[in-house]
Amino acid sequence: MSEEDDESDDGDGNRDLERVVAEVRDRVDPDEDERARLREVADRLMDRAGVAATERCAGADVLQVGSTARNTWISGDRDIDVFVRFPPELDRETLEEYGLAVGHATLPDGHEEYAEHPYVKGEVDGFDIDVVPCFRLESATEIRSAVDRTPFHTQYLRERLDDDLAGDVRVTKQFLKGIGVYGSDLRTRGFSGYLTELLVCEYGGFRPLIEAAADWHPPVVLDPEDHGHARGTGSSSRDEVVSDGDPPFDDPLIVIDPTDPERNVAAVCSAANVARFQHYARELLEEPQLDRFESREPEPLAEAELREHLDGRGTTPVAIRFEAPDLVEDQLYPQLQKSLAGVTRGLDDRGFDVFRATAIADDTAVVFAELAVSERPAVERHRGPPVHVRDHAEGFYDTYADDPTAYGPFIEDGRYVTEREREFTTAREFLESDRLFDVGLGAHVETALEDGYEVLVDEDVTGLLEEFGTELAEYFQPRP
Structure with missing residues (x-):
């Protein structure tokens, strides 16, 4: 094949991928009506939560977090996360008491669920709402529970995700959903929304991410804020993602939390799911198709x-x-x-x-x-120590010599061996x-x-x- 033919094929492949990504993006981007409906519901609940929070604690405030706050939610997703922040001097028991009270005031028909903190969950106008209490802290390194990190994640990404990158995040999320590796729950052990957003930011888009992932050699270490974990230096590992020395965590994919350098954002992501991402990234680059972005649950087996x-x-x-x-x-x-x-x-x-x-x-x-x-047979072989290891050998021999159910002991290759009754x-x-x-x-x-x-x-x-x-x-x- 000539260089001209090779370039032409590559150009066709690029155009095919661009066409597929554009169609996926058109499907997953929320339209203006959907955005307006979500904004109206979120603003109403934020106002309601803010009033209820400050009535109970003058230093409290509220903020929206998660993908709907970061403009990375996929059309059709219906989750709104309202975090109620309380001053750090509040004790945990009081925080939980106030948090539930604010949750029920915000969602009168809601119900309580339990993670690290109890929180209130409900539905308003078709949207799934979580009202979650946390501490308002100066740094994510001061957290007292995992939920305390979330506001820092939202602030960090809102400063870095423009509309184009947010669109690429939505495409990436849909790709991960299609191949079955999206979600940080302990059943899936895949890519969380926050991890997905960090990866798109780090590589600069969906296509650069999948091109890089196709060539990953785990352990892959990424350090977006140059905390010094990547390659044992203070420089980002985006361009050289394989650590020369011992990686700071024992995981196949290591993404140092930019808000907390002691945390690997990808810790829950299993080696199998990192490999799946690589496999399907290669497939998409080789043969761009829409069905790579669509989940494929098989028909029940007859x-x-x-x-x-x-x-x-x-x-x-x-x-x-x-x-x-x-x-x-x-x-x-x-x-x-x-x-x-x-x-x-x-x-x-x-x-x-x-x-x-x-x-x-x-x-x-x-x-x-x-x-x-x-x-298995009714008997099993049990090899003892070499005969010349006198103490152990004599102990083994004495154990089985008078056992009427055992064959032996006899000597094989210089060791005592017995054949004894198998338990199962x-x-x-x-x-x-x-x-x-x-x-x-x-x-x-x-x-x-x-x-x-x-x-x-x-x-x-x-x-x-x-x-x-x-x-x-x-x-x-x-x-x-």
Whole structure:
């Protein structure tokens, strides 16, 4: 191919990407009517919250935070976050008391929810409203709870996001939603709105960001305010994102919070989701298409399709099903992941060789695994120390020499070896035994299992389809 042809192809690719991005931006940019409706509701609630706050505390004030305050919200998003700031000399108990009172005065039909502080949530004219108390501080390094950072984030970005960059943030958010990695909740473990905004600011737009991400070599370290973490110097790492020395955090993507140098904004973002972002960035650059920006949830798996997968794969599926603990997702999913790790480790340690596994939840919760080995012999080999290590060797020998159920001990390659009765010959036996509770389960999951659970093996797992047909479709039809 000639250089002229190569340049022409590159130009066509550029134009294709520009056309796709322009169409996405047209879809995600709120129009003037939508902006006016949001502004009217936000102003009304801010006034109401301000009056209620100053009635209770003369030094209080209110401000709008989040994407609607930073002009980075996507058309159709309906969230308005009102933060009520109280003087730092107020004690936490009084802050919570005043915060809830202001919340209920602002949202008479609202209800209380709990994060680090209790706050009030409600709906007004179709918008989802949060009224959240926090402390008014001079610096984000003085925070007394995580929500205290948010006003600093809003101030920092409002000073740096012009209309063009805000539009690129919306496009980036839609791209991340389309590929399934948007959201810092502990179920998704993806890119938060604040992280997305910082990345677009740091790279100067959507296209420069995805071009850079396509070539990332984690750990990637970005230090927007030159706090000195990037490459161990005081310079930004935007152009050289791979750290030469030890990175300041043990994460694949490290974005030093410009308002708090001791915090990695990307800490929650999993290695898998960083890799997914890279994969789809490359795909978009290679072949720009609108469907990269559209989420693709598969159709629920039918029973015949599931049976076909099971027959074709030749693995043995097993599942533990129990009532899902009554927890918010950010508490539930870490416990499910801990339990998944414990169960898979318990199966592997007993020779059942977990092929792949996942944990899912709705009304019930399930730890699901495919096994490469589902049944083991009635005996297992147990290798002891070398015979020449006298104390340990004699102890091992004496332990098994008089065991009528053991074969041996005998010597193999200079070591004592015995063949002893295996505790569990099938995965079901192990999963239905009390030894399941020794693997390191999440506390609430363990309590739920103590109340009762069922073990499904082989074709019995088709009983999961009614509740988890979509999740099983995602499992058996995986994509990057």
